Amino acid sequence: MKRTGLANRARLVWAIVVKDFVDGFKNKKLLTNTISIIFLVLLYRFLPILGSGSDPTRLVLYDEGESSIVRELDRSEAVRLREVETFEAMVYQVGIEDIHTVGVVLPVDFDQQVLEGERLMLEAIIDHWVNDEDEAYMRADIEPELTRLTGAPVQVNMVREEITQADGAYAFQIAIGLLLVMGMMGMMFTPQLLIQEKESRTLDAMQVSPVTMMDLLIGKGIVGGAYALLMSGFVLLASGQFVLHWWAILIAILAGAFFNVSIGLLLGVILTDQKQVNLWGFIIFQPFIITMVVGMFEPIPNTIRSAMRWFPTVAMGNAAGQSITASVDLGSYFLSILVMFIWGAAFFGVTAFLLRRAEK
Amino acid sequence: MKAIEVKDLHRYYNGVKAVQGISFDVNDGEIFGFLGPNGAGKSTTIKVLTGQLRPTSGSAEVVGCDVVEDRQELKPQIGVVFEYQNLYERLSARDNLQFTARLYGAKKERVDEMLELVGLEDRSKERIQNYSNGMKQRLLIARALVHKPKVLFLDEPTRGLDPGVAREIRSIIANLADSGVTVFLTTHYMEEADRLSDRVAILHQGEIVAIDTPEALKEAYGEEDRATLEDVFIKLTGKDLY
Structure with missing residues (x-):
């Protein structure tokens, strides 16, 4: 041919x-x-997303000290708690969890700050694709609950984090x-x-x-x-x-x-x-x-x-x-x-x- | 010049001898009738001549191309109308012809020419699944001609068609020969073969038992003055056609 x-x-x-x-x-x-x-x-x-409308926010918590609030958060119905040992583990966990997940860091002197009754500002991370509506949803779950448990006004500063795992x-x-x-x-x-x-x-x-x-x-x-x-x-x-x-x-x-x-x-x-x-x-x-x-x-x-x-x-x-x-x-x-x-x-x-x- | 030359062609399927040592020539511009009862080896011969099957032994050339060695060179020179209606049913007649024209690198105008030739220009944009058998058969002929082949293979082109449509098809075939296309025709209809063919070959159990002009065959094998090609066929094959 x-x-x-x-x-x-x-x-x-x-x-x-x-x-x-x-x-x-x-x-x-x-x-x-x-x-x-x-x-x-x-x-x-x-x-x-449709099925998660009434689900409590997943709270991935990294406690730098030994804060007493952790036990109460574990019993809370407003959030679903998962505690991790390191900051990196928190970032990882937020990345692999499904919708409405926030990672919150409790500073080492968190209990002290609560006792002083000051306005508390906590650092938190969310995934980079979370929209404003979902951020507000999670904030509405977390901030009132933390305020209720600590007796002091709590504000969570959410930062969008790019995930690290595939x-x-x-x-x-x-x-x-x-x-x-x-x-x-x-x-x-x-x-x-x-x-x-x-x-x-x-x-x-x-x-x-x-x-x-x-x-x-x-x-x-x-x-x-x-x-x-x-x-x-x-x-x-x-x-x-x-x-x-x-x-x-x-x-x-x-x-x-x-x-x-x-x-x-x-x-x-x-x-x-x-x-x-x-x-x-x-x-x-x-x-x-x-x-x-x-x-x-x-x-x-x-x-x-x-x-x-x-x-x-x-x-x-x-x-x-x-x-x-x-x-x-x-x-x-x-x-x-x-x-x-x-x-x-x-x-x-x-x-x-x-x-x-x-x-x- | 010979359009088709076949020498001692054999084709076996799993030991079954479908074609056994046939030899024949087809002249340029001739309508050649290839007749035989079911299972005689007609379709096998067409498949070998069109490059779809390799012969077990022997040789065949179509327009000077060996059907095995020069298969790709052969393809643009032949057109084939199969014994079944193998068209793209969801497409229109025009789409079907345009596809074939693209395959052969034929000019777009050929599509219109072919639609006109087979009388389908008015319904060329309809899906062909709505077409009658006769319209599909005419389209098949148009498809086989769109690239101006030198040899046209027609496998039972009028089978199952209304008499009126069959007559139209026969008219198209006759006109083709006038325009210089060589036609290799298999048919069950002896009257059709008699009317259209310049020469016929009668195949029986894979072997050619007679080959000549219809008139010569009738003269040689007919027992009555008004013997028909069908009489000759039955005498040579011992089989009725249907």
Whole structure:
């Protein structure tokens, strides 16, 4: 076979991409799925907020001395207390806790200040994305309660702090949102692009046209990837306020899309109908999502945690989480990106191999 | 010049002999009828000639391109109408043709020309899932011609169509030959093959049992003065057509 020009190949891939996009806009099933995913993303993002309306504020307390008020705060119903040993632990805990969490420092001479009956000013931290409304909500819980318990007027000076760790509730929220949309678009929708061609037997028409199976694979991959990126945009719209490093989240999304779409292409090549895609897409998705949840939250031995870094969804969780921290741990971040690309390239390589073998 | 040259072509599927050593030529600009009962190997032969299947042995050239070695060079030179209606149902006729035109690098005007040729210009923007079988079949022919192929493969192009629509399709095929396109036609309808084909080959159990002009075949194998191609077919294959 003679080598054909790159421009020619690009034209063929572009033709497939344009056709699939036009077809996608007319596909009611795809539109329904898209709306469902958006709904799911919004639900994940805003359900905790809706459900937390009457919850007491979580108070992460770092007591520099041995203040007597701590025992009374523990029994308080206005706040939910969690005491930590160091300032760093307080910052960490505020970063990983869910909505309405404030870290308060009790100075070493707090009891003395209370006895003197002076107006008390306490230093506190909240996450950098907390809005004014939520700040007021927490203030309304904490200040009256501290005033009641001390008998002296208390004012809390809340400072917004950039979080330092990539495995908290908000990192998880972004990561799980991205995995949901990319899993749906990559592992469920992308194979359908190929299955449709098989079921309608339009693939036969492609085979007698100048399109090679590699053109087809790349074209379908681009379409699946574009939909995955588009849907990821909704996750960022919903959770973008947490992000401090946009370059980090965008690279993470690209790598995640590549890895998810590569799995989808493999499924599309080896499976023959829509039902198989639904079944196998669902089955394959489970270990990926479970590993991410376990990898980000569960207290697991360090050896297992180290091994899990090589799992693509754990890597995706870490990379997405890094984007909302004060400073990106570049070594850990780029290792995660590399892991996703390696997995994606491996799946794509296997798919290309199978197609080339079939073509011969 | 020969548009198609097939020499001692074999194709086996898991040990089953679908095509067994067939050899034939198709002349440039000719309508060549390729007839045979179900399972005779017609579709297998078309798949080999269009590069969809590799032959087990033997060789085949279409417009001078080896169907195995020069597969990519062959593709722009042929058009195929499959025996099933494989179109993008959610897209319009125009979208379907534009996609094919893009694949072959054909000019945009060809889309309008083809829509006019098959009489679909008025409904070109409708989704084709609303089309009748006849309209879809006409669109399939338009799709196969959009890039001006030198050889057109038609696999049962009138099967299951109303007589009126089938006649329109036959008229389009006849006009194609007049414009210099070589047509490789498989059909169950002997009258259609008789009327359209310059020459026909009759395939039986993977082998060609006769090849000539319809008139010559009727003369050679017909037992009556008014023998039809169907009579010849039944005599040679021992099978009814339906």
